[in-house]
Amino acid sequence: MSKILAITNQKGGVGKTTSTANIGAGLARTGKRVILVDLDPQTNLTKGLGIVAAEKNVYGALLGEYELEVYPLQKNLALVAGSPALSGFDKAKGDEVDREFLLKELLEPLRKQSDYILLDCPPGLGLVTLNAYACAQVLYIPLEAQMYGVDGLEKVLNLVKRMQRRLNPELTIGGLFFTRYNKHKILHRETTETLRGQYPDLVLEGVIRESVALGEAPHFGKDIFTYASHSAGATDYAALVTELLTR
Structure with a gap:
């Protein structure tokens, strides 16, 4: 049974999508079977990994329009595509009983097919985020090392409680x-x-340095290991994955 990890922060622009893609790719490189799930209406994870026109996405599956589709990316790595329509998920399902557990039920069959499921969460607190937190076992929070970059931290910590x-x-x-x-x-x-x-017990040792290659890789539909395996970004995410596997 796989472990579900949510990459989350209530503030946007802190590297959630970049981290989801590259932690997932890094885990896959160690032999773990990984499925990424794009829950952000911006769909940057989907586009940044080369899936441009997915016929089936997580939103349609959540609405019961079709079965959940998993798109293979490379060995041990696959993706559940996102959709801009996720921005309307609160309106579509806000009155439904057990609405916070829709994603958990949807992902349950995938847990037997993978070692890790990584959720790329949207910024802000909405029904999509609540669904992610309701089904995840572990949250990881990327932060920028500056005042505005950590603004969303306390909100996440309080929400987790x-x-x-x-x-x-x-x-x-x-x-x-x-x-x-x-x-x-x-x-x-x-x-x-x-x-x-x-x-002291929450801040990981690994940091992700500023890297031009990390910004370039999504434009080519690639993770950092495929795009620039010897870059600082690849080195840092490989070290972070090693640390995650030992915790």
């Missing part, structure tokens, strides 16, 4: 990690040190 009490007692936070990190910037170093002091 409520979810543990009400919907998913198995939910835990696997860790926080820094993206777009530059050790030469004083603000980045100070923010990192401060959060390590505040959350």
